[in-house]
Amino acid sequence: MIGIVDYGRGNLRSVEKALARLQFPAKIMTDATELADMDGIILPGVGAFADAMAALTEQGWVEPLRQFGASGRPFLGICLGMQVLFELGEEHGNHQGLGLLPGRVVRFPEGRKVPHMGWNTVHQEKPSLLLEGIPDESFFYFVHSYYAVPENPEVVAGSCEYGIRFPALVGRNNIWGAQFHPEKSSPWGLKLLENFGKWVNQNARVSSH
Template sequence: MIAIIDYGMGNLHSVSKAVERLGYEARLTSSPDEIAAADGAILPGVGAFGDAMGNLRETGLLDAVLRYADSGKPLLGICLGMQLLFAESEEHGRHEGLGLLPGKVIRFRGPYKVPHMGWNRLSFRRPSPLLEGLDEGYVYFVHSYHAIPGRVDDLLATADYYQAVTAVVGRDNVYGMQFHPEKSGELGMRLLGNFLKLCGQAPQTAAIEAGNAQ
């Protein structure tokens, strides 16, 4: 079972449906016990960093997510969920993050449109099971803040938006995607599929083919 962590932030159903299209059991949950028992966990998110961390604390899910990451089982942060993996953010003041990856989240600065919204091409930087068997291509972004990893080895892929923008990160069992894989066509679904393979569940072949055809 793949736990889609429900802490009151984000479009959880679109992520859940994408997981199901790939042939895996998805469960929207705010139960620490269900999260602990999951084969893999996904932390989605849309909204403000500080609000998200506040919700995690108030719901008792902050410790549940940290314990899950410490278990060694695969954890994926998507969009705001990826940003929460880092140590801190400057969004509307300074806020501490989960601290699973060193680095910080900062606002785009420059004479260009913010938020960064639309399709941008990924550039792969380092080998990873998350990128295995895939070619560089376009995925869909919507964000006003971007992550600056504290360790270059954690940066798996970037996209160009007037600068190299962190797009995919990973260290050990913790991964993150700044874009929305569930809204990013075939490449997004294949990236999500690679994460799900790490979770050890056996998908239904027909469902995978149907998901890749979207």
């Protein structure tokens, strides 16, 4: 079962619909105690870093999400959900993130229209289980004004150009994040979610042995 974290800041229904279309059982979770029963989770997010972290903190998600991240089970953050995986967000002052990936989240420099919105290509920096079967330079749908600056460039599996080159897909071990919206990115976005779902199922089978 894939859990979708509902903390009032995410695009939940489209993620749930995409997983249903791919025939992966998913559940929208409104309580952190439900994490224990999940084989993998998706943390969506729309809006500001500080607001998201405030909502996660108030609703008691922060520590359980960190523990889930440490459990080895597949964890995927989408858009703002990817950004809060990092240690620090610089939107409206410095705000602490979940700290599951070292690095910070900063605003696009002056010179380009912000937010970066619409379809853009993702350059595959290295092989990733989530990118299996997806051609290099495929188009994905973005909406964001901030981008991640990982401490370790090795976590960047896919990058995108918008005035600067920024990370579009990041991850290490079981913690992954997509800056784009796979649930709105037509066939290749669905393929990425399918790869995630297969990984969750495979990991659950191995764990149950």
